[in-house]
Amino acid sequence: MKAMETFVTPTPSRVNYLNATYGLKSWLLTKDHKRIALLYLGSISFFFLIGGLYAMAIRIELLTPQADLLQSTTYNKVFTQHGIIMVFFFLIPSIPATLGNFLVPMMIGAKDLAFPRINLLSWYIYMLGGIVTIYALLAGGIDTGWTFYTPFSTSFSNSYVVAAGLGIFISGFSSILTGLNFIVTIHTMRAPGMTWFRMPLFIWSHYATSLVMILGTPVIAITILLLAFERLAHIGIFDPAAGGDPVLFQHLFWFYSHPAVYIMVLPGMGVVSELIANFSRKNIFGYSFVAFSSLAIAVFGFLVWGHHLFVASQSVYAGMIFSFLSFAVAIPSAIKVFNWTATLYKGSISYDTPMLYALGFIGLFTVGGMTGLFLAALAVDVHVSDTYFIVAHFHYIMVGGTLLAYLGGLHYWWPKISGRMYPEGWGRFSALVVFVGFNLTFLPQFVLGYMGMPRRYHVYPPEFQVLHVLSSAGASILGIGLLIPLLYLIWSMRYGKIAASNPWNLPGLEWQTSSPPPTENFELTPVVTWEAYEFAPAEEIQVVGKFRDTSVEEV
Amino acid sequence: MPVRRKESRNKLAESYTIGHENEEHGHPALQHHFENMEQQREASTLGMWVFLVTEIMFFGGMFLAYTLYRSKYPEAFASASNHLDLKLGAINTVVLILSSFTMAMAVYSTQIGKRRNQIISLVLTLLLGITFLGIKAVEYHQKYVDHLIPGRLIPLRPFDASGVHLLPGAAKQNVEMFYWIYFAMTGMHAVHMIIGIGLISVILFLSWRGRYGPEYHNPVEVSGLYWHFVDIVWIFLFPLLYLLGRHLEH
Amino acid sequence: MSEHIVPVRVYLAIFAALMLGTAITIWAGLQDFPGPLNVIIALTIAVIKATLVVLYFMHVRYSSRLIWVIFASALFWMGILFALTLSDYWTRSWFSL
Numbered sequence: 045m046k047a048m049e050t051f052v053t054p055t056p057s058r059v060n061y062l063n064a065t066y067g068l069k070s071w072l073l074t075k076d077h078k079r080i081a082l083l084y085l086g087s088i089s090f091f092f093l094i095g096g097l098y099a100m101a102i103r104i105e106l107l108t109p110q111a112d113l114l115q116s117t118t119y120n121k122v123f124t125q126h127g128i129i130m131v132f133f134f135l136i137p138s139i140p141a142t143l144g145n146f147l148v149p150m151m152i153g154a155k156d157l158a159f160p161r162i163n164l165l166s167w168y169i170y171m172l173g174g175i176v177t178i179y180a181l182l183a184g185g186i187d188t189g190w191t192f193y194t195p196f197s198t199s200f201s202n203s204y205v206v207a208a209g210l211g212i213f214i215s216g217f218s219s220i221l222t223g224l225n226f227i228v229t230i231h232t233m234r235a236p237g238m239t240w241f242r243m244p245l246f247i248w249s250h251y252a253t254s255l256v257m258i259l260g261t262p263v264i265a266i267t268i269l270l271l272a273f274e275r276l277a278h279i280g281i282f283d284p285a286a287g288g289d290p291v292l293f294q295h296l297f298w299f300y301s302h303p304a305v306y307i308m309v310l311p312g313m314g315v316v317s318e319l320i321a322n323f324s325r326k327n328i329f330g331y332s333f334v335a336f337s338s339l340a341i342a343v344f345g346f347l348v349w350g351h352h353l354f355v356a357s358q359s360v361y362a363g364m365i366f367s368f369l370s371f372a373v374a375i376p377s378a379i380k381v382f383n384w385t386a387t388l389y390k391g392s393i394s395y396d397t398p399m400l401y402a403l404g405f406i407g408l409f410t411v412g413g414m415t416g417l418f419l420a421a422l423a424v425d426v427h428v429s430d431t432y433f434i435v436a437h438f439h440y441i442m443v444g445g446t447l448l449a450y451l452g453g454l455h456y457w458w459p460k461i462s463g464r465m466y467p468e469g470w471g472r473f474s475a476l477v478v479f480v481g482f483n484l485t486f487l488p489q490f491v492l493g494y495m496g497m498p499r500r501y502h503v504y505p506p507e508f509q510v511l512h513v514l515s516s517a518g519a520s521i522l523g524i525g526l527l528i529p530l531l532y533l534i535w536s537m538r539y540g541k542i543a544a545s546n547p548w549n550l551p552g553l554e555w556q557t558s559s560p561p562p563t564e565n566f567e568l569t570p571v572v573t574w575e576a577y578e579f580a581p582a583e584e585i586q587v588v589g590k591f592r593d594t595s596v597e598e599v
Numbered sequence: 600m601p602v603r604r605k606e607s608r609n610k611l612a613e614s615y616t617i618g619h620e621n622e623e624h625g626h627p628a629l630q631h632h633f634e635n636m637e638q639q640r641e642a643s644t645l646g647m648w649v650f651l652v653t654e655i656m657f658f659g660g661m662f663l664a665y666t667l668y669r670s671k672y673p674e675a676f677a678s679a680s681n682h683l684d685l686k687l688g689a690i691n692t693v694v695l696i697l698s699s700f701t702m703a704m705a706v707y708s709t710q711i712g713k714r715r716n717q718i719i720s721l722v723l724t725l726l727l728g729i730t731f732l733g734i735k736a737v738e739y740h741q742k743y744v745d746h747l748i749p750g751r752l753i754p755l756r757p758f759d760a761s762g763v764h765l766l767p768g769a770a771k772q773n774v775e776m777f778y779w780i781y782f783a784m785t786g787m788h789a790v791h792m793i794i795g796i797g798l799i800s801v802i803l804f805l806s807w808r809g810r811y812g813p814e815y816h817n818p819v820e821v822s823g824l825y826w827h828f829v830d831i832v833w834i835f836l837f838p839l840l841y842l843l844g845r846h847l848e849h
Numbered sequence: 850m851s852e853h854i855v856p857v858r859v860y861l862a863i864f865a866a867l868m869l870g871t872a873i874t875i876w877a878g879l880q881d882f883p884g885p886l887n888v889i890i891a892l893t894i895a896v897i898k899a900t901l902v903v904l905y906f907m908h909v910r911y912s913s914r915l916i917w918v919i920f921a922s923a924l925f926w927m928g929i930l931f932a933l934t935l936s937d938y939w940t941r942s943w944f945s946l
Binding site for chain 1: 646671
């Protein structure tokens with residue numbers, strides 16, 4: 045068997061979307077969804093670094109039981125800003141705005157998204173929101189917690205609440221426009237033969253995510269506006285002294301912010317579906333179950349927000365309803381985990397870097413999800429509310445889940461995006477470092493929380509110190525594990541081995557065009573006649589090279 | 600068998616039945632990433648509907664706040680509502696519904712190619728929209744005169760409910776809550792009207808330049824969707840804000 | 850979606866209905882009906898008016914099922930916001946009923 049690329053790429057020339065046009069203007073005024081994805085990639089990485097610096101400050105402070113690094117007001121600002129930056133400027137846009145923007149048109153055989161200029165606008169809006177928020181950080185910061193609870197945020201906080209709120213409000217429109225674009229594109233621009241049930245599961249999950257973006261984000265928009273007016277004009281809508289109800293803020297806030305966590309995790313699940321199926325070289329088990337479970341998560345996710353209000357003087361009866369619904373929302377997620385596991389069974393598994401991240405996701409998301417079930421139980425939640433148990437729970441899903449999926453997807457599609465392969469050895473090494481560092485950081489926090497360590501505190505009883513030190517040690521390992529890919533991915537853009545069009549040898553539509561793709565994605569509009577994940581039987585698989593044999597001219 | 604596998608891999612190579620050679624750079628308004636005008640039209644209409652969904656959820660939050668506080672302070676809300684100018688509110692309702700009608704007529708005229716009627720209808724829609732805002736301005740000014748601008752929005756003119764006749768059971772403090780919700784909701788509505796007026800102005804200008812006709816009129820239709828939505832919000836705002844407690848003021 | 854041109858007489862009829870609805874709303878608002886009837890009548894008429902605008906002025910009557918589903922979902926979602934939030938307030942002695 046020849047270790048040679050045998051696929052016939054339609055594009056003979058070396059012109060692709062990266063080098064088709066040159067100059068800053070061609071990037072800042074681009075309408076190409078792939079370039080916009082890269083613009084997002086850069087900005088999102090920048091905000092991740094800022095959020096990470098805040099995390100570093102938190103973990104260093106928590107090494108000792110006393111307040112020796114930061115004063116309490118400063119500490120309040122640090123964890124608030126860590127939350128705001130990570131949630132609104134990293135997690136929410138991460139996979140949809142980078143991988144989604146890049147791949148959604150390609151996976152359905154379209155030339156671009158439905159509204160390319162609106163796509164570019166969404167990036168500018170995101171940047172504007174980011175700049176306004178950074179202004180708020182630099183001008184003095186916010187200390188209310190990323191949740192902005194009233195009446196502290198409206199009547200008592202002396203920090204830049206309105207400015208930060210404005211930054212988040214603006215960036216919300218970016219989210220809405222992205223979701224709008226995806227929904228319309230998926231409905232109207234699928235290539236001939238690309239039926240709904242032939243679409244990759246990545247598309248299904250991005251469709252579900254877009255539904256959440258469209259239906260949820262406007263509510264946080266109006267909530268922030270009401271918050272700003274309350275703070276500026278003291279109307280009384282959230283102020284008990286004026287006849288208002290502070291819990292109303294929490295209802296409105298969490299009506300969006302709970303579905304928001306599904307905006308964060310659903311795309312990750314879509315990536316994992318791709319990785320598991322493709323790196324097991326096996327059709328996904330239960331395709332329609334996985335597809336429908338994405339929709340179910342999107343819908344059910346809107347019905348459970350009251351579980352954030354169990355100890356907020358919400359009525360017990362409402363609490364019971366939300367508790368029951370919160371148990372129910374775990375079911376579609378569990379269905380996905382079962383299907384991924386069944387896909388792995390008797391698959392031809394290769395432990396490349398993306399697969400390591402995907403396997404890590406399954407394990408860590410399961411832990412995060414199961415602890416979520418503990419929290420859905422009213423009695424348990426009363427005990428661990430506002431403790432490190434909660435912190436550990438959501439970090440297992442956000443970092444152990446979404447971040448790992450993001451990294452896995454980034455590595456998996458890196459050859460398509462950049463035309464280069466990342467160094468596999470370093471990739472696997474840093475995946476393991478991330479996994480070890482992550483668990484060392486957050487597993488102790490479950491114990492801390494259960495033992496009573498409150499969240500958002502920087503002083504604590506000395507008996508908690510051992511666990512905090514373990515957690516901070518883990519954080520430094522995690523930090524290193526995340527820094528290494530940043531370095532070698534940038535390195536690979538110049539010095540990485542040149543990738544073949546289909547380096548993983550896979551049936552997906554995005555792999556049937558060159559790496560990197562031409563600006564219009566496909567030379568000619570494809571006509572799809574095959575199912576998703578249609579792998580050739582084992583005996584027919586030839587060994588194909590990952591790297592382009594530059595000595596052979598492609599036909 | 601390698602041959603079969605190679606075939607399956609060359610699916611794309613064999614299936615180029617639709618491609619660039621079929622693409623007529625037909626209609627000047629066809630954007631390059633769409634296959635044909637029908638797809639573009641479908642996408643554009645769907646896009647506006649999805650956007651209207653976000654608007655419904657946006658206003659929904661304020662309607663929720665209204666529902667909760669009205670239920671909690673019914674007498675105060677009724678008293679405050681009775682102080683609004685019902686005549687002006689009713690006129691505005693008629694003006695806005697009429698503008699929806701003229702907007703629908705604008706779309707109709709474009710569809711059948713009657714350019715003169717199209718432009719007249721758009722101009723009427725625009726004028727009616729501006730009239731609505733003008734009447735709203737008059738109402739807001741009245742509130743300013745009556746010291747009914749809530750909170751400290753006007754620094755030297757704090758809210759003062761002395762001029763409002765209080766129904767039995769109403770507390771003065773809660774009257775302010777009504778006015779806050781009134782200004783928030785009608786203010787947001789007015790912002791959307793302004794955006795709508797801007798949108799229609801653009802459509803009017805391009806219509807005058809002859810851009811839209813029976814074979815390409817989707818932008819007019821889609822602007823109409825937005826305008827009708829703004830009308831629908833007012834259809835709910837009017838009874839909820841102006842007709843709360845009229846039946847109690849005997 | 851086929852290009853359906855709605856005849857002018859339909860638009861005129863809808864417009865007349867909307868005007869009638871407005872008049873009835875104002876009239877009913879000034880009458881003192883027992884209990885919550887005032888609110889119910891006002892909201893019912895508003896819903897009917899909005900429905901007419903959506904179906905005819907916004908052409909949903911002549912549009913694809915997808916558009917109908919999208920619009921209905923938005924209403925349903927607003928319903929979720931209301932219903933579950935009210936499940937808290939209704940069981941909390943919030944309303945002075």
